Amino acid sequence: MSNAKAQSKSVLWDWLTTVDHKKIGIMYLVAGAFFFALGGLEAILMRIQLMFPEFSFVPAQTFNELLTMHGTTMIFLAAMPLLFGFMNYIVPLQIGARDVAFPFLNALGFWLFLFGGILLNVSWFVGGAPDAGWTAYVPLSSESPGTGVDYYVLGLQVSGAGTLIGGINFLVTIINMRAPGMSMMRMPLFTWSTFVASMLILFAFPALTIGLLLLMLERIFGATYFAVDFGGNVIIWQHLFWIFGHPEVYILILPAFGIFSEILSAFSKKRLFGYSAMVFATLIIGFLGFMVWAHHMFTVGMGPVANSIFAVATMAIAVPTGIKIFNWLLTLWGGRIQFTTANLFALAFIPSFTMGGVTGVMLATSAANYQFHDTYFVVAHFHYVIIGGVVLGLFAGAYYWWPRIFGYKLDETLGKWFFWLFLIGFHLTFFVQHFLGLIGMPRRVASYLGGQGLDTMNFISTIGAFLMGIAFIIFVVSIFTSMKNKVTDADPWGNGRTLEWTMPIPTPEYNFAQTPLVRDVDALWYEKYEGDGKMKAAEPLGDIHMPNGSILPFIMSLGLFISSFGFIYYHEGFLWLAILGLVINFGAMFVRSIKEDHGYHIPKEEVIKGGK
Amino acid sequence: MADQTVNQHTLPPNPEKATLEGRNKFLGFWFFLGGETVLFASLFGTYLGLRGGVVSGPGPDDLFHLPLVFIMTMILLTSSLTSVFAIISMKRGNYKGLLVWMWVTVALGLAFLGLEIYEFYEYYHYGLGFTTSAFASSFYTLVGTHGAHVAFGIGWIVTLLIRYRKTGLTLTNAPKFYVAVLYWHFIDVVWVFIFSVVYLMGYGG
Amino acid sequence: MGQHGMDPSAPLTGKPSKKTQRKLRNEMRTQLISFVLMIFLTSMAFISIASDAIPTGFAMPFILLLAVIQVILQLYVFMHLNERGNGWPNAMIWTGVLVAIPTVASLMLLLGIVKW
Numbered sequence: 020m021s022n023a024k025a026q027s028k029s030v031l032w033d034w035l036t037t038v039d040h041k042k043i044g045i046m047y048l049v050a051g052a053f054f055f056a057l058g059g060l061e062a063i064l065m066r067i068q069l070m071f072p073e074f075s076f077v078p079a080q081t082f083n084e085l086l087t088m089h090g091t092t093m094i095f096l097a098a099m100p101l102l103f104g105f106m107n108y109i110v111p112l113q114i115g116a117r118d119v120a121f122p123f124l125n126a127l128g129f130w131l132f133l134f135g136g137i138l139l140n141v142s143w144f145v146g147g148a149p150d151a152g153w154t155a156y157v158p159l160s161s162e163s164p165g166t167g168v169d170y171y172v173l174g175l176q177v178s179g180a181g182t183l184i185g186g187i188n189f190l191v192t193i194i195n196m197r198a199p200g201m202s203m204m205r206m207p208l209f210t211w212s213t214f215v216a217s218m219l220i221l222f223a224f225p226a227l228t229i230g231l232l233l234l235m236l237e238r239i240f241g242a243t244y245f246a247v248d249f250g251g252n253v254i255i256w257q258h259l260f261w262i263f264g265h266p267e268v269y270i271l272i273l274p275a276f277g278i279f280s281e282i283l284s285a286f287s288k289k290r291l292f293g294y295s296a297m298v299f300a301t302l303i304i305g306f307l308g309f310m311v312w313a314h315h316m317f318t319v320g321m322g323p324v325a326n327s328i329f330a331v332a333t334m335a336i337a338v339p340t341g342i343k344i345f346n347w348l349l350t351l352w353g354g355r356i357q358f359t360t361a362n363l364f365a366l367a368f369i370p371s372f373t374m375g376g377v378t379g380v381m382l383a384t385s386a387a388n389y390q391f392h393d394t395y396f397v398v399a400h401f402h403y404v405i406i407g408g409v410v411l412g413l414f415a416g417a418y419y420w421w422p423r424i425f426g427y428k429l430d431e432t433l434g435k436w437f438f439w440l441f442l443i444g445f446h447l448t449f450f451v452q453h454f455l456g457l458i459g460m461p462r463r464v465a466s467y468l469g470g471q472g473l474d475t476m477n478f479i480s481t482i483g484a485f486l487m488g489i490a491f492i493i494f495v496v497s498i499f500t501s502m503k504n505k506v507t508d509a510d511p512w513g514n515g516r517t518l519e520w521t522m523p524i525p526t527p528e529y530n531f532a533q534t535p536l537v538r539d540v541d542a543l544w545y546e547k548y549e550g551d552g553k554m555k556a557a558e559p560l561g562d563i564h565m566p567n568g569s570i571l572p573f574i575m576s577l578g579l580f581i582s583s584f585g586f587i588y589y590h591e592g593f594l595w596l597a598i599l600g601l602v603i604n605f606g607a608m609f610v611r612s613i614k615e616d617h618g619y620h621i622p623k624e625e626v627i628k629g630g631k
Numbered sequence: 632m633a634d635q636t637v638n639q640h641t642l643p644p645n646p647e648k649a650t651l652e653g654r655n656k657f658l659g660f661w662f663f664l665g666g667e668t669v670l671f672a673s674l675f676g677t678y679l680g681l682r683g684g685v686v687s688g689p690g691p692d693d694l695f696h697l698p699l700v701f702i703m704t705m706i707l708l709t710s711s712l713t714s715v716f717a718i719i720s721m722k723r724g725n726y727k728g729l730l731v732w733m734w735v736t737v738a739l740g741l742a743f744l745g746l747e748i749y750e751f752y753e754y755y756h757y758g759l760g761f762t763t764s765a766f767a768s769s770f771y772t773l774v775g776t777h778g779a780h781v782a783f784g785i786g787w788i789v790t791l792l793i794r795y796r797k798t799g800l801t802l803t804n805a806p807k808f809y810v811a812v813l814y815w816h817f818i819d820v821v822w823v824f825i826f827s828v829v830y831l832m833g834y835g836g
Numbered sequence: 837m838g839q840h841g842m843d844p845s846a847p848l849t850g851k852p853s854k855k856t857q858r859k860l861r862n863e864m865r866t867q868l869i870s871f872v873l874m875i876f877l878t879s880m881a882f883i884s885i886a887s888d889a890i891p892t893g894f895a896m897p898f899i900l901l902l903a904v905i906q907v908i909l910q911l912y913v914f915m916h917l918n919e920r921g922n923g924w925p926n927a928m929i930w931t932g933v934l935v936a937i938p939t940v941a942s943l944m945l946l947l948g949i950v951k952w
Contacts, residue, residue: 120655120658120659121655121659183666187659187662187663187666188659190658190659190662190928191655191658191659191662194658194924195651195654195655195658196655218928218931221662221665221666221928222665222666222669222931222932222935223669224666225666225667225669225670225673226669226670226673226939228670228673229670229673229674229677230673232772233677233772236768236772237768240761240762241761241762242761242762242768242772243684243762243763243764243765243767243768244677244681244765244768244769244772246765248686249684249686249762249763249764249765249768250681250683250684250685250686250764250765250766251681251684251765251768252680252681252684252765252947252948252949254946254947254948255677255680255681255943255947258676258939258942258943258946258947259673259677259943262673262935262939262942309934309935309938310938313942313946319946319948320948320951321946321948321951321952322946322950322951322952323951323952324952325946325952609790612787612790612791612794612807613790613794615803615844615845617803617844617845640846640847640848640849641848641849641850642848642849642850642851642852643848644852644853644856644859646848650844652844658924658925661924661925661928661929662924662925662928664928664929664932665928665929665931665932666932667932668929668932668933668935668936669932669935669936669939671936672932672935672936672937672939672940673939673943675940676939676940676941676942676943676944677943679940679943679944680943680944680947697882697885697886700882701878701882704878704882705875705878708871708874708875708878711910711914712867712868712871712914715867715914719860719863719864719867722852722856722860723851723852723857723860724848724849724850724851724852726847798845798847799847799848800847800848801844801845801846801847801848802844802848803844803845805848813915816910816911816914816915817915819910819914820907820910820911823903823906823907823910824903824907826878826881827881827899827900827902827903828900828903831881831882831885831895831899832896832899834885835885835892835895835896
């Protein structure tokens, strides 16, 4: 029951065993950034291959592996973990909590994600990466030779379990751990969107779990769900994948919407316009996100009535999304807008994302979809929503919350270079792809013939990709060159509205010396205008209870990692390895179950000292 | 936050929800069950989509015999009731009653699991291997996943029973038992649909 | 969190209040009644399939209905979803059901075999 032992540990051990949501958040950000760079590299390699007709920069098989790993990495290992990083760090601060509901599970979720991501990428070095596309449609994936797809299945299974755990943790945290006065309808939009995205995770990921389980049993143990000559059906996979896959898109975009809502409101010094409409629209998008998955399958042949229902439901999503767009515009209206890098990203998001939304409605038109399906038009569309929405959101959030998380401000001059190069590169890359698709260039091809009107636009697209690459390098450089811009003020932007700007920087491990009392939406802003600019305390100073760190999450994840290799090489006689891994995993779970750990207390005196 | 001041060491009406940790666990576990609903729905859907894919192997009406399924159903249903008794004992402060009823639950669970293994063994000898047909694969996956849940539940409850055989009821273990019982009920909920949709509809239709 | 001195691993002692005891007695009765009801529903379902007297076209929706009733009994009586303060669990379970229904329906019907 002492906190003195925390100091005696080595730094590495401290990070391996941490259950602090802030450290876990930082680990998510670091790992996510690494995978983001990796996925970006894969994209650049693909774009070089497509720079000229019949170019032979990489062989077709490698191209297939690159495109599969680019998609899988960017969705599962980059975008989601980066968002999870912000959620982990920021949400407990925004709701006035000292911790998340399940610190131990939170750590477990991170390590599962990381080991799953590593597992997926090990495939590069042992006989080739997965090559069936990030959607892994059967029978292409179930018949794909080699172990690539096995790595896909098990890597995603392990990291998916981590995501599910993370989702439940956020839900319970947001429901049970809010500070006094912080009613649901006073929560900042980022917290709200985290909440809805976590609900989507909770109900979408089980479908992926089952899809991956079936694919694993089919590939490794000879099951016949997808084998037509055994009475199987390949459409089963498509449904299971998209029942997960479509909500997944909203799992990514909703938190980004939340980030933009925070930033636009902070940097136009205005309360978010239409708060309750924003919350309502978020919920509606979340709900509709579950009812539209079959629009990815219009050309399967489900029939005209089925297609029409899904087409109409899909178009309906444009309504709540439109509400959000207009609310953001009206937040800016008459505001005192500051063009910081964070806000530039947020401002650029509005038109960029709207373009992606418009092509989305075009794709939702099921009759026209037969023309667009599997062309570069689709590629252009989803990059406009994912980069124009999620990635711009991640960069905006990074610039906005960087001082809170890392204690220094990122350089604004380099930031503006980064922003403009990235934005121009992004539009250059993907705008032309709409037309490439419309004139008939299929997606996922490793090469194309010259003289068909595809050459120039492909070349332009590649140049755009280079620009984005250069922009990202500038960002990475600025991370290191800006370290001297230290901040110590709790509210370094000067216009913080929410609770994450109320504690000193660096954030104390217990977040709040005293749990704050929330009196309105934008709690801090309210105190600035109606109070003395400081949060009222909801409790007297006292000892603070903290959970102990634990190495068990790491060991559990390691067990599943080892076990996955046993399954992948099952036919080479490695069943024992699979069993060994599971024994490690369940053993660690057993230890966790029987060993009671009640944490420790930080004494009041130390809290007072830390506040100084 | 957690300051619903618990009168120390005297039995509260709902010991499983007396602490913040307990309330978190309770809520988180319910949410997990919400996710499990979709997990099993995916398996049910797959089974229903593929149950006609018998090819040359045996089909549902060649295999299923209702008396065995009826006995299994009754056993699992009764185990659900005994776990209810366990929780009522807990709330009465009767820790011994809690342990005894939980052990009865475990015994009934083991009986169920034994019958399920026997059933699979039988089907296998009728020529229904895991890889025989799409029907076979999806049947074994659905019912097998349920069986795996039963097995995990047994392991979990036994761990709790052994770990806490002598401690008496505490604010730490009350939520653990309560949540394990929720899980056990959920297993029965899934089974209700399995016997209705898989066995009865397979046999009758 | 003002429970500093409290030991969460100390055994709880004492008896529940009179009110709680009365409540538990009533609960016991409710649980037993619903158990009997569940046995009855299960038996009905099996009988409707086992006996040849009932046409299949009726038996199928009938056993589904029985299953739904039984599951609601499980959730609301055995698992206490009916109690106050269980709004969130209710919301999540029913959202799960809401997602489960189209999942099952599409996997059954929208496989490209029959065109709708």
